[in-house]
Amino acid sequence: MTNISIDAAFDSGNIEVLSIDGACAKLAIRPDNMSEFAQWFHFRIAGAAGEALTLKITNLNNSAYTGGWPDYDACVSEDREYWARASSNFDKDEDNGTLTISYTPASNLAWFAYFAPYSMERHHDLVAEAAACEGVEYLRLGATLDGQPIDCLTMGEGQAEVWLTARQHPGETQAEWWMEGALECLTDPTDPVALALRKRCRFHIVPNCNPDGSRRGHLRTNALGVNLNREWHEPTAQSSPEVLAIRNHMDETGVDFAIDVHGDEAIPAVFLAGYEGIPNLTEDHLEGYNSYQAILDRRTPDFQTKLGYPKAAPGKANLSMCTTQVAHRFKATAMTLEMPYKDLADAPEPEQGWSPERCKLLGRECMAALLEWLDRKG
Amino acid sequence: MTNISIDAAFDSGNIEVLSIDGACAKLAIRPDNMSEFAQWFHFRIAGAAGEALTLKITNLNNSAYTGGWPDYDACVSEDREYWARASSNFDKDEDNGTLTISYTPASNLAWFAYFAPYSMERHHDLVAEAAACEGVEYLRLGATLDGQPIDCLTMGEGQAEVWLTARQHPGETQAEWWMEGALECLTDPTDPVALALRKRCRFHIVPNCNPDGSRRGHLRTNALGVNLNREWHEPTAQSSPEVLAIRNHMDETGVDFAIDVHGDEAIPAVFLAGYEGIPNLTEDHLEGYNSYQAILDRRTPDFQTKLGYPKAAPGKANLSMCTTQVAHRFKATAMTLEMPYKDLADAPEPEQGWSPERCKLLGRECMAALLEWLDRKG
Amino acid sequence: MTNISIDAAFDSGNIEVLSIDGACAKLAIRPDNMSEFAQWFHFRIAGAAGEALTLKITNLNNSAYTGGWPDYDACVSEDREYWARASSNFDKDEDNGTLTISYTPASNLAWFAYFAPYSMERHHDLVAEAAACEGVEYLRLGATLDGQPIDCLTMGEGQAEVWLTARQHPGETQAEWWMEGALECLTDPTDPVALALRKRCRFHIVPNCNPDGSRRGHLRTNALGVNLNREWHEPTAQSSPEVLAIRNHMDETGVDFAIDVHGDEAIPAVFLAGYEGIPNLTEDHLEGYNSYQAILDRRTPDFQTKLGYPKAAPGKANLSMCTTQVAHRFKATAMTLEMPYKDLADAPEPEQGWSPERCKLLGRECMAALLEWLDRKG
Amino acid sequence: MTNISIDAAFDSGNIEVLSIDGACAKLAIRPDNMSEFAQWFHFRIAGAAGEALTLKITNLNNSAYTGGWPDYDACVSEDREYWARASSNFDKDEDNGTLTISYTPASNLAWFAYFAPYSMERHHDLVAEAAACEGVEYLRLGATLDGQPIDCLTMGEGQAEVWLTARQHPGETQAEWWMEGALECLTDPTDPVALALRKRCRFHIVPNCNPDGSRRGHLRTNALGVNLNREWHEPTAQSSPEVLAIRNHMDETGVDFAIDVHGDEAIPAVFLAGYEGIPNLTEDHLEGYNSYQAILDRRTPDFQTKLGYPKAAPGKANLSMCTTQVAHRFKATAMTLEMPYKDLADAPEPEQGWSPERCKLLGRECMAALLEWLDRKG
């Protein structure tokens, strides 16, 4: 057969082609600009209809999270809407760590990605649709280093200041799919959860905190290779204007409740991380987090509490992160929501694994859990 | 202006035109065939674009539930998809009880109904779509007196036998909208609630128990004027073949949990009714109902427990009803779910009031509450 | 296996079940009420997922058009939207003429029909959507014997009075699919054909001339078994109120150009029939028809002029038909458009044969041909 | 009021902000990279809900086509799907030529562009959808200077080699909307025009010949500022690899018929340009072009022949252009199709003017005209 061809020069594209031989290719992931983080990939294969592709992503022992590759199946789509999984296998001893993806496309074009991509075009569709809904305000918090706007949507007439932020780490596209689910709920004029929440809260929603990394196909950093979620203690206009703009607006509104949405490379589960290690933490303050976690755990089988990160020891929190900084700075109930790239260990679904559709359903469920949480507090 | 024209010769149509004068009409509701129940209306107005309609439905002191008319606004649609409310006013002293509906249509065709209709064509679409989903079986339980099939959908591989039935009372179209929401959830391959429920339950779903009454535009009875929800103690092939077919199949499967879905004419709220009055009721048995009610109450602001029916005294249950008969016959956790025609007293939404969209969201929420309920039991 | 079950008690349903044995059934077509016409069928099969169905429609030597059965494949749908063809075979010697349909459904519900049905619910959707468009007026021309309205849509500001009528013969559902295509064109604010036509014509459109026959599952007649297309010379309120209402309104508006849309049972092609045999026909008058036919023939491969009806001899036209009556009465360019039940002989497409989608595209093309025709006349 | 904000850092964005004062802004168009062509603009306004915007694009006397601004209204969208026109006025004496756009958005986000944009994301959706259709092959003809693929779709089993190319000039987005219409037609399994054409032709379709200029927000050139439609006589890998790749593949397939799709800045009409000036032109050769033009003119009111470019004198053709080169090189019937930015002078439609929807309808009509043209030749 003629060689397949491989492209990545599009929104969030990322791959280096080392060699192609028929339907087999040897590939590598380009690190984030000015950074060593490499994990996100997104590319298109042309000319392989009916051929058994063998795609080898090499040098992964140098990737950001080597624990992400075992038990991981790559995401694949032929229509750019429905994302399935392609059977994949990791061998740490082949070519300094190689993920071998096997897939036979029906069509002559197939897209592969670390997780279902969420393009900046779709981002603008999302923001435009929400901004046009009754009672929604739009605020441009600032601009990125590449000159893109930091979009913030505001809605609700209540007292509780609720902040939702996503995709500080741009390769964690799960986070913006989650946002799509949360925003569809909150702007639905017939959803009783939205009607009740908008009476009790004032929402501030940043669906994408890192547009530059998103468009550039980064995993974890902005245009200058800066990990935004390590900048919250002292963001700067020079290297983390995204965080500076968001935190400045938080200072104006105050924060009572915050979810910062992420994806985790290694852990096959949805979980929360809190702020156990912040200075002067009271039991009362932490209880807000613990009770929200319990409500969400009860409400949906997709959330669990067994797997997750170790808790920080008292006083040992890293205050450069969004969740800890916000919990500390505003005495807020704050949390990092992590969704997997892998399939759920508890409830495997081999066809799609963790999917955009699941992210969206979780987004709505997190809003409903917030309402239960507010009700509980009375 | 020329007189408007009024039609009702279509699926679930029901109106009698007493007189028309320009954009004003005097109307009456035709009772169910061979019965005195009259409450459901559904008709089309032609030729009134830009005209202020005054539609007077008279003789309502003879309707089935006179308590249904105060604080009620009629449903109206111009595109047959989006149903809003038309400002309405009840005067018990005018023409033996008159509801005056005021509305100015933008288009030359406008549909009015007691609640958003759910046609038999849409019913067949619903059943066909569900039957085509992986893992769903279809069972024709029997036929009505007009020769229509009693459609039953079965799915799930679990132990708990769950029965969902709707629209014994055909004018309570809320019930089939609820079914659409529940079925969309249960057949969604990505919904974690569905995935978990289908592992633990075997569902038996009858989205429309009374197709004849539905097509004929009845409120409460089948083709012979029989109230099916008073036949469960001894259904007959002659007058209640619908109930006979369903109850016979229940006898084959057994029942652990059952929801029978209804609409209530007078009470402006969503609520449950249980089986407090059945013979030999144990505390344990009733606890299943009470705990489900508490879970649902916690999960969604659209459900509440303040408004509802008085509970039957011990031993005084009417066993001719679905819920009591099923609770008694199978020692099942059974319940009647009632949704309003009126707007919710607690959370009024003047534009649409209680709506098909709300019914569907509640259908999904009732399924999620069932999962919580099963989890709680361990 | 258990026996399949068969239902037809729905909009336009028509079948008699003689016997069922597993996945095989012996069937017959119920004639139109008070009439001997029998040809239309429409029924649902339940419980045959994965089973090879053998459906035998018998007694077809007594059907209205025996020439319709050779080379005909029955229409089948499992989702009620996409209609494919099921391999069928006619044996005139089996059980007085039997069409044997062979099909293995994937789902437990499958619908079969003579042609893709067009329900009265869809009719109301069509009329409501058109009536809501800017510049469209709705007129209720009268009522049928079953009390259904005769719906007429009016649009355009031009001089030429154009009448489009369909489905006098209710089992010729092709005609209303054609109407859907024509109406989508004419109400499209961006279609240049519509913009130009609406400036030059006044359209009078009756998408369904025979709602009673449609809902009852008739082939050719109204509620009283009357063939409407033999009533145009003297329609009566008693037996053909549909034609009376339409012709009366034609008398008010006049008619310059008219298409009456039909289906033909035997001929595997799309063709026109004109008015060659009307009294006092001039060459000039007939030229209008001939030139329209030539334009349409040139514009679309789906139309042809080789197959068709024999032309009436001079003076021998049957003036009881719409086309001849209208041509004669108004000196109009009038025509009967016939679409097939069978596949096109010229361009066979085994998967779908002649289809609703093709009907709709033809509807738009007939409008574009009308514009060319008007342009030609200058 | 607070100042509005203005962004253009997205796919095909192009604007320079000179100053902002409340709801008024002074703007300029950035020229194509390494080029002086400036005409395309595309930007987003935030924070102007309910405010009367006054947007002044200055310095237009230096733009590529100053004749484009009189009688031109800017395109605007709030939902990024429906593009309307915003009342605009050109004053050649204000700030070296200023277009003043007046518009009051309902929402806080509004997009403005020279014509409705067609993003590279939508391009990939278009190509993926077509490539997945039965009988469609995908060919990657080469890569651009920015590393994007030149996508080519091939379909049909016939003898006539038909080439369709669009968007050599990236700011002429009309051309890719036209392609969407043509491709929807050609891949529609029910469209008789497609069925017939695919039997008689072999189609080679390049929906976007200049992806780099498209993504960069250029009017007329590629990444290096090269006007591709002046490179067809001797394209090079260094400066016009797009043309080289396409022409090389043309050399392999041969060309019988070709349409190269464009937009024209000044002329308020749709028209064709041919190859009158090529060397050794025969009457026979030119007749192919003339007859196609006549067919298209007859088929659709959106096409006309009064307005257009002057014809080249015999032997004076510029062979660096696609149409002339292809006509000359392959003795093909070739043509440049031009669509307007302005509204049609003949059939003004103030709400949308010439629109994406019109482009798509024209795409289908050009395919139907091709079939008529082939039929005529027999």
Ligand SMILES: [Ca+2]
């Ligand atoms: Ca993370």
Ligand SMILES: [Ca+2]
């Ligand atoms: Ca009830």
Ligand SMILES: [Ca+2]
């Ligand atoms: Ca006929």
Ligand SMILES: [Ca+2]
């Ligand atoms: Ca051009």
